[in-house]
Amino acid sequence: MSSDFLHDPEFDRPVGKPTRTWKGRIAEILVVLAILVVLFMLLLPAYRSAPRAARRAWCTNNLKQIALALHNYVETHGSLPPAHTVDANGRLLHSWRTLLLPFLEASTLYRAIDLSKPWNDPVNASALARMPDVYRCPATRGATNKTTYLAIVGPEGCFLPDRPRPKSEIVDDPNFTIFMMEADDEHAVPWMAPVDTDSNALMTIGPSTKTHHPGGVNVAFVGGNAYFLPATTPSIIRRKLLTIAGGESINGAEF
Numbered sequence: 001m002s003s004d005f006l007h008d009p010e011f012d013r014p015v016g017k018p019t020r021t022w023k024g025r026i027a028e029i030l031v032v033l034a035i036l037v038v039l040f041m042l043l044l045p046a047y048r049s050a051p052r053a054a055r056r057a058w059c060t061n062n063l064k065q066i067a068l069a070l071h072n073y074v075e076t077h078g079s080l081p082p083a084h085t086v087d088a089n090g091r092l093l094h095s096w097r098t099l100l101l102p103f104l105e106a107s108t109l110y111r112a113i114d115l116s117k118p119w120n121d122p123v124n125a126s127a128l129a130r131m132p133d134v135y136r137c138p139a140t141r142g143a144t145n146k147t148t149y150l151a152i153v154g155p156e157g158c159f160l161p162d163r164p165r166p167k168s169e170i171v172d173d174p175n176f177t178i179f180m181m182e183a184d185d186e187h188a189v190p191w192m193a194p195v196d197t198d199s200n201a202l203m204t205i206g207p208s209t210k211t212h213h214p215g216g217v218n219v220a221f222v223g224g225n226a227y228f229l230p231a232t233t234p235s236i237i238r239r240k241l242l243t244i245a246g247g248e249s250i251n252g253a254e255f
Contacts, residue, residue, distance in 0.1 A: 056213040056228060059137040059182065063218050063226035066134060066149065069103035070179060071224040076103075079164035080179070080222075083153045084194030085115065086162075092194040094119050096151055096159065097135060106132050119192035131191040137182060139212035146188040148212065149220075151180045151196040156243045158222060159196065170244045175223035178202070178241045182218045184210050199242045207231045 074080055081096040094115060101110035113127045120128070128145055135147040142148070151159045158165055158179035170177060181202050189195040202219070209231060211217050216230040219241075229238075240248040 052214065055137070055139045056218065059139065059213065059218050060226050060228060062134050062137065063149065063180070063182070063220040064224070065104065066100070066180070067220040067222070067226055068224040069100050070220075071174075071222065072103045073100060074167050074222070077164070079166045080158055080170075082164050083151055083159040083161045083196055087116070091118065093117070095192055095194045095196070097147065097149075098192050101132070104132060104134055113192075119190065119194065124192065128190060128192050135191050137212055137218075140185055140188065142185045142188040145190055147191040148183045148185065148188045149180055150183050150187070150189070150201075152178060152199055152202065152242065153196050154198050156246075157199060158244055165244070170222060172244055172246055172248070173223070173250070175221055175225060176241055176250045177222045177244055178219050179222050180220045181229075182212060184212060186210075202229075202242065203235060203238055205229075205231050 070080065081099040084095055085093040085099070087093055094113070098110070098113060098115070098119070101107065101113075109127060109130060109132065114121070114123045117123050131145045131147065135149055136144070137148055140146075140148055153159045153161055158170065158177065181197070183197060183201065187197070187201075202217070205211070205217055207215070211231075213228065216228055216233070218226060219229045220226040229241075237250065240246060240250050
């Protein structure tokens, strides 16, 4: 008897142990695939929400930088910038976003702008095309020179349409006094344009409102902070956040 015969694998197999069949192997593969599908379905919501959370955090950071720049502007000038500038004839010229550039480490861009000419004058076309990244939410799909960060303009709010708001007039807690909010792409404006919004825009935000960040909007405060404001925030709390001299008490746990 040859040695090859003695080492035939068929004879080395223990007696009574059945041979694995293709049907058995296919069944094992199907089980593994089923487990992978279940794991994928469990992880899919987290995968989908991760980019949303990252964009919202990035946007909040943008607003925080703008809020800090505004805070420094107030400390330097003793007032908020006006919502927009005008010439001797009352013609609208530039947005507060233009005036804030030196406080956003964008002094070179600021010096390239002719403040005596309107924002859309040909002499300012090059600057208009160079919107600072801090003015752009990563969730926006609009033109690269448009922003969705809008000041809330009105008699009870931070920004006035015709003059700077003196620091002394802001008597409510600046950490809970909103000066700007984020709009959606439909309401985006050229970043140098003297166009903003009013308190009604924030008061009417609801669970079904189209926003960049589902469930609410990002807002910035005079004190230099920025938060995500849920769409479920009660109207009475929003009203408190929008006034500069309402005398209301509020804390961060209320929204």
